[in-house]
Amino acid sequence: MARKIVITSGKGGVGKTTITTNLGVALANLNLKVLILDVDFGLNNLDVVMGVENRVVYDVIDVLKGKCRAKQALIQDFFNPTLYVLPSVHSVNNFNINSEQINFIISQIESMFDYIIIDCPAGIEVGFHRAVKCADEAIVVTTPHISAIRDADKVLSLLNSYNLSSIKILVNRVRGDLILNGEMFNENTIKDYLNADLIGVVPEDDNISLALNIGGATKNCDSFQPFNLIAKNLHLGERNFYDCTKKYKGVLGGIRKKMRKYV
Numbered sequence: 001m002a003r004k005i006v007i008t009s010g011k012g013g014v015g016k017t018t019i020t021t022n023l024g025v026a027l028a029n030l031n032l033k034v035l036i037l038d039v040d041f042g043l044n045n046l047d048v049v050m051g052v053e054n055r056v057v058y059d060v061i062d063v064l065k066g067k068c069r070a071k072q073a074l075i076q077d078f079f080n081p082t083l084y085v086l087p088s089v090h091s092v093n094n095f096n097i098n099s100e101q102i103n104f105i106i107s108q109i110e111s112m113f114d115y116i117i118i119d120c121p122a123g124i125e126v127g128f129h130r131a132v133k134c135a136d137e138a139i140v141v142t143t144p145h146i147s148a149i150r151d152a153d154k155v156l157s158l159l160n161s162y163n164l165s166s167i168k169i170l171v172n173r174v175r176g177d178l179i180l181n182g183e184m185f186n187e188n189t190i191k192d193y194l195n196a197d198l199i200g201v202v203p204e205d206d207n208i209s210l211a212l213n214i215g216g217a218t219k220n221c222d223s224f225q226p227f228n229l230i231a232k233n234l235h236l237g238e239r240n241f242y243d244c245t246k247k248y249k250g251v252l253g254g255i256r257k258k259m260r261k262y263v
Ligand SMILES: Nc1ncnc2c1ncn2[C@@H]1O[C@H](COP(=O)(O)OP(=O)(O)OP(=O)(O)O)[C@@H](O)[C@H]1O
Pocket: 009, 011, 012, 013, 014, 015, 016, 017, 018, 019, 040, 120, 121, 122, 172, 173, 174, 202, 203, 204, 205, 206, 208, 209, 210, 212, 213
């Protein structure tokens, strides 16, 4: 059976969709069969981010209405043959979907996959609960900013009321130069504050953002390294975290750190 992991956050815009897509690619690179499931029915954009929006034939609603089987709605990624996307609602009429219905869809295709990564909407409203009810595990994404950390804290306590086998945190948009200057919390401080287990660290990186804007996960090798580490931590139980401060250390790093201030 597939491991079903919801990527959630509390605060919006901290990088859930970015993490979902890149983690999906990184797991597929390990030759694992991965499904990325978009249950953000309000502002769904995962198909756009994955660059597959022009290939959407059927969506979740079509499956629920019996127009097609769940398998027919899956879209295979162009570059990663073991990576699939199940697109969210594309019709204008908002169909009231509950977690039982999504679980029904998952049950039809679960045996095809090693991992089902569920992209959760922002907030702790109905969409959050719907997404979490479909998962066995959760990854809470936060940035090193106090507002995001506080929201992650709230979400972590909500997740405790669910029967999840694992709850981890992931710190995104970390700036190594600011950590070295003592101007940003590092991942260990955040982990201790939240009293949660860390699964990964992702730096603030323009390549990550640019790759998603042109439709697709990060292709640049260096920028993809943090996601490879997270995939291995998740799948192989390793505990290797990307060091965001590394490139700002030493003589060259010192120059880079000074220049970062002006760009
Ligand atoms: N590590 C990063 N470095 C640079 N930009 C990033 C990084 N992570 C995310 N971003 C950018 O931040 C923006 C928000 O990211 P994303 O859409 O993944 O957040 P989200 O949590 O899914 O948002 P929402 O709550 O609205 O669903 C995007 O423009 C994305 O490219």
